[in-house]
Amino acid sequence: MFNNDRLLVQILLLGLLGASLWVLAPFWSALFWAAVLSFASWPLMRTLTRWLKGRQAAAAALLTAGWTVLVAVPLVMLGFNLADHVREATALIKNLQVAGLPPPPSWLEGVPFVGERLLGLWQTIDQQGAAFFDTVRPYLGQVGNWLLARSAQVGGGMLELALSLILVFFFYRDGPRLAAFVHSLLERLIGGRAEHYLELIAGTVQRVVNGVIGTAAAQALLAYIGFMIAGVPGALLLGLMTFACSLIMVPPLIWGPAVLWLFWQGEVGMAVFLAVWGFLVISGVDNILKPYLISRGGNLPLVVVLLGVFGGILAFGFMGLFLGPTVLAVAYSLLSDWVAGKAPPAEPASEEQVR
Incomplete structure:
Protein backbone atom coordinates (compact mmCIF):
# COMPACT_ATOMS: atom_id res chain seq x y z
CA MET A 1 0.00 0.00 0.00
CA PHE A 2 1.25 3.46 -0.90
CA ASN A 3 2.65 5.31 2.14
CA ASN A 4 1.52 8.95 2.10
CA ASP A 5 3.57 9.84 5.17
CA ARG A 6 6.77 8.61 3.53
CA LEU A 7 5.98 10.55 0.34
CA LEU A 8 5.41 13.70 2.39
CA VAL A 9 8.75 13.27 4.17
CA GLN A 10 10.54 12.82 0.83
CA ILE A 11 8.93 15.95 -0.58
CA LEU A 12 9.91 17.92 2.52
CA LEU A 13 13.49 16.63 2.27
CA LEU A 14 13.71 17.62 -1.41
CA GLY A 15 12.34 21.07 -0.59
CA LEU A 16 14.85 21.45 2.24
CA LEU A 17 17.69 20.37 -0.08
CA GLY A 18 16.59 22.86 -2.74
CA ALA A 19 16.39 25.67 -0.18
CA SER A 20 19.86 24.80 1.09
CA LEU A 21 21.30 24.92 -2.42
CA TRP A 22 19.61 28.28 -2.97
CA VAL A 23 21.15 29.68 0.22
CA LEU A 24 24.62 28.44 -0.76
CA ALA A 25 24.36 29.59 -4.41
CA PRO A 26 26.26 32.90 -3.89
CA PHE A 27 29.17 30.99 -2.35
CA ASP A 174 36.89 19.15 9.34
CA GLY A 175 38.33 17.29 6.35
CA PRO A 176 38.04 13.72 7.69
CA ARG A 177 34.38 14.17 8.65
CA LEU A 178 33.57 15.71 5.26
CA ALA A 179 35.36 12.88 3.46
CA ALA A 180 33.43 10.27 5.45
CA PHE A 181 30.15 12.04 4.65
CA VAL A 182 30.89 12.14 0.90
CA HIS A 183 31.93 8.49 0.95
CA SER A 184 28.70 7.47 2.71
CA LEU A 185 26.63 9.53 0.30
CA LEU A 186 28.25 7.94 -2.75
CA GLU A 187 27.87 4.45 -1.27
CA ARG A 188 24.19 5.14 -0.80
CA LEU A 189 23.89 6.30 -4.42
CA ILE A 190 26.10 3.88 -6.38
CA GLY A 191 26.99 1.11 -3.95
CA GLY A 192 30.33 -0.69 -4.10
CA ARG A 193 31.79 1.45 -6.90
CA ALA A 194 31.93 4.51 -4.64
CA GLU A 195 35.58 3.93 -3.72
CA HIS A 196 36.56 3.63 -7.39
CA TYR A 197 34.94 6.91 -8.38
CA LEU A 198 36.29 8.72 -5.34
CA GLU A 199 39.80 7.65 -6.33
CA LEU A 200 39.11 8.66 -9.94
CA ILE A 201 37.93 12.15 -8.94
CA ALA A 202 40.76 12.52 -6.43
CA GLY A 203 43.41 11.53 -8.95
CA THR A 204 42.02 13.80 -11.65
CA VAL A 205 41.83 16.84 -9.39
CA GLN A 206 45.30 16.14 -8.01
CA ARG A 207 46.81 15.92 -11.51
CA VAL A 208 45.06 19.12 -12.59
CA VAL A 209 46.33 20.98 -9.53
CA ASN A 210 49.84 19.65 -10.13
CA GLY A 211 49.59 20.80 -13.75
CA VAL A 212 48.38 24.29 -12.83
CA ILE A 213 50.91 24.88 -10.05
CA GLY A 214 53.75 23.20 -11.94
CA THR A 215 53.08 25.27 -15.05
CA ALA A 216 52.82 28.48 -13.00
CA ALA A 217 56.16 27.73 -11.32
CA ALA A 218 57.81 27.04 -14.69
CA GLN A 219 56.41 30.26 -16.18
CA ALA A 220 57.58 32.25 -13.14
CA LEU A 221 61.11 30.83 -13.48
CA LEU A 222 61.24 31.50 -17.22
CA ALA A 223 59.90 35.03 -16.68
CA TYR A 224 62.56 35.68 -14.03
CA ILE A 225 65.28 34.52 -16.45
CA GLY A 226 63.89 36.73 -19.22
CA PHE A 227 63.68 39.78 -16.93
CA MET A 228 67.26 39.21 -15.76
CA ILE A 229 68.60 38.94 -19.32
CA ALA A 230 66.66 42.03 -20.45
CA GLY A 231 67.81 44.04 -17.43
CA VAL A 232 64.33 44.79 -16.08
CA PRO A 233 64.54 46.04 -12.46
CA GLY A 234 62.76 44.03 -9.76
CA ALA A 235 63.07 40.76 -11.71
CA LEU A 236 62.44 38.57 -8.65
CA LEU A 237 59.26 40.44 -7.65
CA LEU A 238 58.04 40.37 -11.25
CA GLY A 239 58.72 36.63 -11.36
CA LEU A 240 56.60 36.08 -8.24
CA MET A 241 53.84 38.20 -9.73
CA THR A 242 54.07 36.12 -12.92
CA PHE A 243 53.45 33.02 -10.79
CA ALA A 244 50.29 34.61 -9.37
CA CYS A 245 49.09 35.70 -12.81
CA SER A 246 49.85 32.25 -14.24
CA LEU A 247 47.42 30.75 -11.75
CA ILE A 248 44.70 32.85 -13.39
CA MET A 249 46.20 32.22 -16.86
CA VAL A 250 47.22 35.81 -17.69
CA PRO A 251 51.06 36.00 -17.44
CA PRO A 252 51.16 38.71 -20.20
CA LEU A 253 49.88 41.14 -17.54
CA ILE A 254 53.46 41.11 -16.20
CA TRP A 255 55.82 40.68 -19.13
CA GLY A 256 53.71 42.86 -21.46
CA PRO A 257 54.21 46.12 -19.49
CA ALA A 258 57.90 45.20 -19.06
CA VAL A 259 58.23 45.09 -22.88
CA LEU A 260 56.59 48.51 -23.19
CA TRP A 261 58.88 49.90 -20.48
CA LEU A 262 61.96 48.67 -22.35
CA PHE A 263 60.71 50.30 -25.56
CA TRP A 264 60.14 53.56 -23.70
CA GLN A 265 63.68 53.41 -22.28
CA GLY A 266 65.11 52.99 -25.78
CA GLU A 267 66.20 49.37 -25.25
CA VAL A 268 64.66 48.23 -28.54
CA GLY A 269 66.71 45.05 -28.88
CA MET A 270 65.96 43.87 -25.36
CA ALA A 271 62.30 44.83 -25.77
CA VAL A 272 62.04 42.69 -28.90
CA PHE A 273 63.84 39.85 -27.14
CA LEU A 274 61.52 39.98 -24.13
CA ALA A 275 58.44 40.17 -26.36
CA VAL A 276 59.53 37.05 -28.28
CA TRP A 277 60.59 35.31 -25.05
CA GLY A 278 57.28 36.14 -23.39
CA PHE A 279 55.09 35.08 -26.30
CA LEU A 280 56.92 31.91 -27.34
CA VAL A 281 58.51 30.71 -24.09
CA ILE A 282 56.67 32.11 -21.05
CA SER A 283 53.15 31.91 -22.48
CA GLY A 284 53.92 29.07 -24.92
CA VAL A 285 55.02 26.61 -22.22
CA ASP A 286 51.44 26.61 -20.90
CA ASN A 287 50.20 24.79 -24.02
CA ILE A 288 52.78 22.00 -23.65
CA LEU A 289 53.58 21.52 -19.97
CA LYS A 290 50.10 21.78 -18.48
CA PRO A 291 48.43 19.02 -20.60
CA TYR A 292 51.46 16.79 -20.03
CA LEU A 293 51.41 17.18 -16.25
CA ILE A 294 47.63 16.72 -16.10
CA SER A 295 47.64 13.53 -18.18
CA ARG A 296 50.74 12.07 -16.50
CA GLY A 297 50.08 9.08 -14.26
CA GLY A 298 46.44 8.62 -15.27
CA ASN A 299 44.76 5.99 -17.39
CA LEU A 300 42.68 8.51 -19.36
CA PRO A 301 43.44 9.15 -23.03
CA LEU A 302 45.31 12.40 -23.60
CA VAL A 303 42.59 13.71 -25.93
CA VAL A 304 40.02 13.38 -23.11
CA VAL A 305 42.24 15.43 -20.81
CA LEU A 306 42.87 18.11 -23.43
CA LEU A 307 39.18 18.39 -24.29
CA GLY A 308 38.34 18.55 -20.60
CA VAL A 309 40.87 21.33 -19.92
CA PHE A 310 40.12 23.63 -22.85
CA GLY A 311 36.42 22.81 -23.14
CA GLY A 312 35.96 23.25 -19.41
CA ILE A 313 37.54 26.71 -19.51
CA LEU A 314 35.27 27.75 -22.38
CA ALA A 315 32.17 26.35 -20.65
CA PHE A 316 32.73 27.31 -16.98
CA GLY A 317 35.54 29.87 -16.97
CA PHE A 318 38.59 29.26 -14.83
CA MET A 319 36.69 26.78 -12.65
CA GLY A 320 36.32 24.65 -15.80
CA LEU A 321 40.05 23.96 -15.64
CA PHE A 322 39.18 21.54 -12.81
CA LEU A 323 35.56 20.77 -13.60
CA GLY A 324 36.11 19.90 -17.27
CA PRO A 325 38.67 17.07 -16.85
CA THR A 326 36.84 15.74 -13.77
CA VAL A 327 33.45 15.58 -15.52
CA LEU A 328 34.92 13.92 -18.62
CA ALA A 329 36.93 11.48 -16.48
CA VAL A 330 33.85 10.37 -14.54
CA ALA A 331 31.75 10.16 -17.73
CA TYR A 332 34.47 8.17 -19.52
CA SER A 333 34.77 5.76 -16.59
CA LEU A 334 30.99 5.35 -16.33
CA LEU A 335 30.70 4.58 -20.04
CA SER A 336 33.63 2.15 -19.85
CA ASP A 337 32.02 0.31 -16.93
CA TRP A 338 28.67 0.21 -18.73
CA VAL A 339 30.21 -1.13 -21.94
CA ALA A 340 32.23 -3.73 -20.04
CA GLY A 341 29.16 -4.87 -18.13
CA LYS A 342 26.82 -5.00 -21.13
CA ALA A 343 29.14 -6.41 -23.78
CA PRO A 344 27.95 -9.86 -24.90
CA PRO A 345 30.44 -12.71 -24.58
CA ALA A 346 32.19 -13.72 -27.79
CA GLU A 347 30.64 -16.75 -29.44
CA PRO A 348 33.01 -19.63 -30.25
CA ALA A 349 33.58 -20.19 -33.93
CA SER A 350 31.83 -23.17 -35.47
CA GLU A 351 33.73 -26.01 -37.11
CA GLU A 352 32.61 -24.90 -40.58
CA GLN A 353 33.92 -21.36 -39.96
CA VAL A 354 37.23 -22.82 -38.77
CA ARG A 355 37.49 -24.91 -41.92
Missing part, protein backbone atom coordinates in the same frame (compact mmCIF):
# COMPACT_ATOMS: atom_id res chain seq x y z
CA TRP A 28 29.55 28.12 -4.84
CA SER A 29 32.69 29.53 -6.42
CA ALA A 30 34.39 30.22 -3.06
CA LEU A 31 33.38 26.77 -1.77
CA PHE A 32 34.69 25.15 -4.94
CA TRP A 33 38.12 26.81 -4.73
CA ALA A 34 38.42 26.12 -1.02
CA ALA A 35 37.59 22.45 -1.60
CA VAL A 36 40.08 22.14 -4.49
CA LEU A 37 42.86 23.89 -2.57
CA SER A 38 42.37 21.85 0.61
CA PHE A 39 42.05 18.59 -1.28
CA ALA A 40 45.15 19.19 -3.38
CA SER A 41 47.28 20.08 -0.35
CA TRP A 42 45.87 17.43 1.99
CA PRO A 43 49.14 15.41 2.09
CA LEU A 44 50.86 18.56 3.37
CA MET A 45 48.10 18.98 5.94
CA ARG A 46 48.62 15.40 7.19
CA THR A 47 52.38 15.95 7.49
CA LEU A 48 51.92 19.25 9.32
CA THR A 49 49.38 17.68 11.71
CA ARG A 50 51.85 14.91 12.51
CA TRP A 51 54.61 17.46 13.21
CA LEU A 52 52.27 19.35 15.55
CA LYS A 53 51.41 16.13 17.43
CA GLY A 54 47.84 15.83 16.20
CA ARG A 55 46.73 19.45 16.71
CA GLN A 56 44.64 19.65 13.57
CA ALA A 57 43.24 23.15 14.18
CA ALA A 58 46.73 24.60 14.63
CA ALA A 59 47.94 22.85 11.47
CA ALA A 60 44.92 24.18 9.55
CA ALA A 61 45.56 27.74 10.75
CA LEU A 62 49.26 27.57 9.88
CA LEU A 63 48.64 26.15 6.41
CA THR A 64 45.90 28.70 5.71
CA ALA A 65 48.27 31.50 6.68
CA GLY A 66 50.85 30.04 4.30
CA TRP A 67 48.37 30.04 1.42
CA THR A 68 47.42 33.63 2.25
CA VAL A 69 51.04 34.75 1.96
CA LEU A 70 51.72 32.69 -1.17
CA VAL A 71 48.56 33.48 -3.16
CA ALA A 72 46.66 36.45 -1.72
CA VAL A 73 49.55 38.85 -1.10
CA PRO A 74 50.95 38.74 -4.69
CA LEU A 75 47.43 39.14 -6.15
CA VAL A 76 46.68 42.12 -3.89
CA MET A 77 50.01 43.69 -4.86
CA LEU A 78 49.11 43.12 -8.50
CA GLY A 79 45.73 44.78 -7.99
CA PHE A 80 47.29 47.89 -6.41
CA ASN A 81 49.93 47.94 -9.14
CA LEU A 82 47.27 47.90 -11.85
CA ALA A 83 45.31 50.63 -10.08
CA ASP A 84 48.45 52.81 -9.97
CA HIS A 85 49.04 52.24 -13.69
CA VAL A 86 45.44 53.20 -14.49
CA ARG A 87 45.82 56.45 -12.54
CA GLU A 88 49.14 57.19 -14.26
CA ALA A 89 47.61 56.51 -17.68
CA THR A 90 44.69 58.85 -16.91
CA ALA A 91 47.07 61.62 -15.78
CA LEU A 92 49.24 61.10 -18.88
CA ILE A 93 46.25 61.48 -21.22
CA LYS A 94 45.21 64.73 -19.48
CA ASN A 95 48.75 66.12 -19.75
CA LEU A 96 48.92 65.20 -23.43
CA GLN A 97 45.68 67.05 -24.07
CA VAL A 98 47.17 70.22 -22.54
CA ALA A 99 50.86 70.15 -23.48
CA GLY A 100 50.95 67.79 -26.45
CA LEU A 101 53.38 64.95 -26.98
CA PRO A 102 56.95 65.15 -25.66
CA PRO A 103 59.86 65.08 -28.16
CA PRO A 104 60.10 61.70 -29.92
CA PRO A 105 62.62 59.28 -28.40
CA SER A 106 65.92 59.04 -30.22
CA TRP A 107 65.50 55.35 -31.02
CA LEU A 108 62.18 55.77 -32.82
CA GLU A 109 63.73 56.83 -36.14
CA GLY A 110 66.12 53.90 -36.03
CA VAL A 111 63.37 51.24 -35.97
CA PRO A 112 63.95 49.08 -39.08
CA PHE A 113 61.62 49.58 -42.05
CA VAL A 114 59.01 51.72 -40.24
CA GLY A 115 61.14 54.19 -38.24
CA GLU A 116 60.53 57.20 -40.51
CA ARG A 117 56.80 56.51 -40.68
CA LEU A 118 56.56 56.25 -36.90
CA LEU A 119 58.45 59.53 -36.55
CA GLY A 120 56.11 61.24 -39.02
CA LEU A 121 53.07 59.85 -37.20
CA TRP A 122 54.45 61.13 -33.89
CA GLN A 123 54.91 64.64 -35.31
CA THR A 124 51.47 64.59 -36.94
CA ILE A 125 49.77 63.64 -33.69
CA ASP A 126 51.76 66.32 -31.85
CA GLN A 127 50.76 69.02 -34.36
CA GLN A 128 47.12 67.98 -34.49
CA GLY A 129 46.82 66.90 -30.87
CA ALA A 130 43.57 68.69 -30.08
CA ALA A 131 41.77 67.31 -33.13
CA PHE A 132 43.20 63.86 -32.46
CA PHE A 133 41.99 63.76 -28.86
CA ASP A 134 38.58 65.09 -29.89
CA THR A 135 38.38 62.16 -32.30
CA VAL A 136 39.39 59.50 -29.79
CA ARG A 137 37.53 60.99 -26.77
CA PRO A 138 34.39 58.82 -27.29
CA TYR A 139 36.56 55.72 -27.46
CA LEU A 140 38.44 56.78 -24.33
CA GLY A 141 35.11 56.90 -22.53
CA GLN A 142 34.29 53.38 -23.67
CA VAL A 143 37.72 52.19 -22.57
CA GLY A 144 37.19 53.88 -19.20
CA ASN A 145 33.85 52.15 -18.73
CA TRP A 146 35.41 48.82 -19.68
CA LEU A 147 38.25 49.34 -17.20
CA LEU A 148 35.74 50.30 -14.50
CA ALA A 149 33.76 47.11 -15.13
CA ARG A 150 36.92 45.00 -15.07
CA SER A 151 38.02 46.72 -11.85
CA ALA A 152 34.71 45.80 -10.24
CA GLN A 153 35.22 42.19 -11.34
CA VAL A 154 38.75 42.19 -9.93
CA GLY A 155 37.43 43.57 -6.64
CA GLY A 156 34.76 40.86 -6.53
CA GLY A 157 37.43 38.27 -7.25
CA MET A 158 39.54 39.55 -4.36
CA LEU A 159 36.58 39.22 -1.98
CA GLU A 160 35.91 35.73 -3.31
CA LEU A 161 39.57 34.82 -2.78
CA ALA A 162 39.42 36.09 0.80
CA LEU A 163 36.29 34.02 1.46
CA SER A 164 37.95 30.94 -0.08
CA LEU A 165 40.94 31.32 2.21
CA ILE A 166 38.60 31.55 5.22
CA LEU A 167 36.65 28.47 4.11
CA VAL A 168 39.79 26.46 3.41
CA PHE A 169 40.59 26.56 7.14
CA PHE A 170 37.33 24.74 7.92
CA PHE A 171 37.93 22.24 5.12
CA TYR A 172 41.32 21.47 6.65
CA ARG A 173 39.97 21.22 10.18
